[in-house]
Amino acid sequence: MSSKEIEERKVETLLSKLTLNEKFKLLTGYFFFQTHTVPRLGIKTFKTTDGPLGISQHSSFLRRNTYFPAGMNLAAAWNRELAYECGKAIGREARAIGRLCVLGPGINIGRTPFNGRTYEYYGEDPYLTKEMSIPFVKGVQSQRIAACPKHYVANNQETNRYTVSVEVDERTLHEIYLRAFKETVEEAEPWTIMSSYNLVNSEYVHESSKLLNDILLEEWNFSGFVMTDWWATAEGDSKNKEPSQSPPEIAIKAGLSLEMPKGHLYEKKRLEEAYRNNKFTEEDIDKLVRRILNVYVKVGMFEKIKSLPKGKRNTKRHQTLARKMSEEGIVLLKNHNNILPLDIDRIKKIAILGPNANKKFGKFLYGGAAAVKPPYEITAMQGIQEKCKNKILITEDPTNSDYVLLFMGLNHDSPKKLMSDDTIDEGIEFGNESEKMDRRKLELSESQINLINKTVKTNPNTIVVLINGSPVAMDDWLEKIPAVLEVWYPGMEGGRAIAKVIFGDVNPSGKLPMTFPKKIIDNPAHKSEKTFPGVDLKVHYEEGIYVGYRYFDKKNVEPLFPFGYGLSYTEFKFDEVTTSNSKITALQDVIEISVKITNIGERAGAEVVQIYSEDVKCSVDRPHRELVGFEKVFLEPSETKNVSIEIKGKDLAFYDISSKSWNLEKGDFILHIGSSSRDLHLEKKITVIN
Numbered sequence: 001m002s003s004k005e006i007e008e009r010k011v012e013t014l015l016s017k018l019t020l021n022e023k024f025k026l027l028t029g030y031f032f033f034q035t036h037t038v039p040r041l042g043i044k045t046f047k048t049t050d051g052p053l054g055i056s057q058h059s060s061f062l063r064r065n066t067y068f069p070a071g072m073n074l075a076a077a078w079n080r081e082l083a084y085e086c087g088k089a090i091g092r093e094a095r096a097i098g099r100l101c102v103l104g105p106g107i108n109i110g111r112t113p114f115n116g117r118t119y120e121y122y123g124e125d126p127y128l129t130k131e132m133s134i135p136f137v138k139g140v141q142s143q144r145i146a147a148c149p150k151h152y153v154a155n156n157q158e159t160n161r162y163t164v165s166v167e168v169d170e171r172t173l174h175e176i177y178l179r180a181f182k183e184t185v186e187e188a189e190p191w192t193i194m195s196s197y198n199l200v201n202s203e204y205v206h207e208s209s210k211l212l213n214d215i216l217l218e219e220w221n222f223s224g225f226v227m228t229d230w231w232a233t234a235e236g237d238s239k240n241k242e243p244s245q246s247p248p249e250i251a252i253k254a255g256l257s258l259e260m261p262k263g264h265l266y267e268k269k270r271l272e273e274a275y276r277n278n279k280f281t282e283e284d285i286d287k288l289v290r291r292i293l294n295v296y297v298k299v300g301m302f303e304k305i306k307s308l309p310k311g312k313r314n315t316k317r318h319q320t321l322a323r324k325m326s327e328e329g330i331v332l333l334k335n336h337n338n339i340l341p342l343d344i345d346r347i348k349k350i351a352i353l354g355p356n357a358n359k360k361f362g363k364f365l366y367g368g369a370a371a372v373k374p375p376y377e378i379t380a381m382q383g384i385q386e387k388c389k390n391k392i393l394i395t396e397d398p399t400n401s402d403y404v405l406l407f408m409g410l411n412h413d414s415p416k417k418l419m420s421d422d423t424i425d426e427g428i429e430f431g432n433e434s435e436k437m438d439r440r441k442l443e444l445s446e447s448q449i450n451l452i453n454k455t456v457k458t459n460p461n462t463i464v465v466l467i468n469g470s471p472v473a474m475d476d477w478l479e480k481i482p483a484v485l486e487v488w489y490p491g492m493e494g495g496r497a498i499a500k501v502i503f504g505d506v507n508p509s510g511k512l513p514m515t516f517p518k519k520i521i522d523n524p525a526h527k528s529e530k531t532f533p534g535v536d537l538k539v540h541y542e543e544g545i546y547v548g549y550r551y552f553d554k555k556n557v558e559p560l561f562p563f564g565y566g567l568s569y570t571e572f573k574f575d576e577v578t579t580s581n582s583k584i585t586a587l588q589d590v591i592e593i594s595v596k597i598t599n600i601g602e603r604a605g606a607e608v609v610q611i612y613s614e615d616v617k618c619s620v621d622r623p624h625r626e627l628v629g630f631e632k633v634f635l636e637p638s639e640t641k642n643v644s645i646e647i648k649g650k651d652l653a654f655y656d657i658s659s660k661s662w663n664l665e666k667g668d669f670i671l672h673i674g675s676s677s678r679d680l681h682l683e684k685k686i687t688v689i690n
């Protein structure tokens with residue numbers, strides 16, 4: 001018997017022994033992060049934990065755990081291996097504290113920089129998002145811990161998140177918002193998925209037969225189970241959310257297996273009554289419970305601990321990985337006259353200023369569910385002090401310093417902490433990047449802008465280092481500042497990574513996973529209140545598929561920094577592109593593109609070779625170009641490499657609303673190859689024939 005058959009048999013045996021009441025119990029959570037048990041059958045509690053940046057303190061009995069850089073940082077690294085390693089390390093840490101499911105990765109699309117949870121996610125592009133989430137899920141599950149991609153689907157803002165309905169057309173839903181979930185399900189087979197709070201086209205996702213049953217379970221063949229987001233169905237978490245009045249059979253028939261963190265829709269009394277009234281059958285319940293049991297078997301709930309992967313937390317390896325991720329995710333946005341990297345042997349004095357210089361971001365629930373409190377956290381200031389010890393004097397006075405480092409950006413502070421009432425005072429400084437709230441402006445706070453302008457007047461060698469999780473505007477100061485680094489939220493080893501980049505031990509190679517607009521109005525989600533944050537609890541995705549760079553390219557809007565952008569301390573030359581086969585016939589086909597690239601500078605460094613496809617002629621409107629492939633390559637000075645990049649047929653396709661499927665239309669495609677979505681050096685034509 002194959003191991004799959006053994007697993008199936010185990011599940012069926014358990015199912016046949018469960019009473020209907022016990023089955024009902026398994027459909028709901030018990031206490032914040034756990035589920036009910038059936039001790040007589042060895043069914044233990046299925047303990048879950050947040051979240052994508054490491055094991056959160058609030059779901060690990062207040063333990064301190066490795067705090068990894070934020071999702072935006074991981075996406076900015078454009079490195080699948082790091083995503084796998086990060087997932088694997090988080091899986092190990094989950095095991096170490098007896099948890100069986102990690103509530104992550106977060107794979108909602110960055111429709112607007114204002115979304116308070118942008119920092120947790122992987123940016124604006126579905127291809128990049130899935131390329132990060134697939135290895136992340138595989139990494140978590142390599143430890144026999146269930147991953148839980150979230151929040152399915154179109155949870156792209158925090159304002160009214162429990163009640164807002166996302167009004168979105170079919171093609172956009174599939175092409176932009178469902179795609180990363182689809183690919184992750186098909187390629188990484190996550191064992192669970194979390195449905196989102198919001199409604200899609202006026203229907204709660206956890207009650208949507210279309211989104212759960214038809215698309216996720218049937219069409220994509222998802223073999224895991226669906227759980228709700230916390231309190232999505234019940235009262236308790238929000239001022240404006242009434243408990244759901246829906247009868248339980250709607251969610252049962254839709255395919256919702258687990259209601260978290262406790263039963264409301266699936267409360268025992270409600271289930272019993274609906275069952276008595278023949279609203280659903282025991283077979284309907286079996287379908288949901290079978291999925292749950294199947295996952296319980298996969299995570300080894302019925303096996304001896306010894307036979308399972310061994311968990312470990314806070315290892316040197318995990319901490320080094322956190323640093324490496326931060327190093328690779330840092331994006332060099334500007335470097336006038338190669339002012340960076342700084343030469344440690346030639347500098348006497350550096351001034352360090354700014355609100356984020358010595359700020360710790362790994363605090364209890366700081367930023368919401370994704371918060372991780374680590375055993376230690378190296379701030380930017382500490383990292384630089386460590387690096388400069390006995391060599392460079394660190395001061396706060398920009399006047400006679402060789403350089404000034406200004407640590408600016410955002411934070412996770414709640415405005416409520418600062419305000420006595422709920423009104424928002426634009427003068428007040430708050431970062432607003434957090435669960436349950438959205439940002440309200442793209443610019444940095446007034447006082448940061450003033451500090452930048454004042455400092456650079458005093459000392460022209462002022463370098464701005466941004467610590468934040470989503471795009472910010474820079475029009476008020478960028479011209480005057482010679483160098484800018486985007487660090488994101490860099491995790492517990494961030495300070496060391498920052499020091500390494502500033503002093504050139506690490507050559508920056510990060511690339512933006514999200515377009516930085518000049519003004520918020522340039523972002524298509526911000527055309528009116530209707531499009532963000534919505535009117536009468538409906539938010540209209542009028543921009544359709546034109547999200548992020550797809551819009552900026554189509555409408556010819558000049559971004560501040562384009563998607564995929566990031567500088568290096570060296571330079572690369574794209575020499576030549578070849579392919580052994582320029583014809584593609586089916587969605588499953590793969591062709592290999594080979595790009596010859598040379599490091600023509602004097603420092604070793606890595607470049608992300610990016611490929612964007614242009615559909616030359618198509619029966620539907622399509623974006624100018626879309627990301628279809630990338631590979632990160634490390635090159636010594638003067639070294640040349642042939643980078644091999646796979647392009648899949650399915651990544652060239654669009655979602656066809658008439659056939660309700662992905663359509664790879666025949667015709668020519670131009671592949672544009674370069675170092676950002678707007679810096680394209682080579683072209684190659686390929687043809688789809690069918």
Ligand code: BGC
Pocket residue numbers: 050051103150229230369
């Ligand atoms: C968040 C989820 C999180 C859950 C459990 C919810 O408020 O939206 O991302 O996993 O809480 O903490």
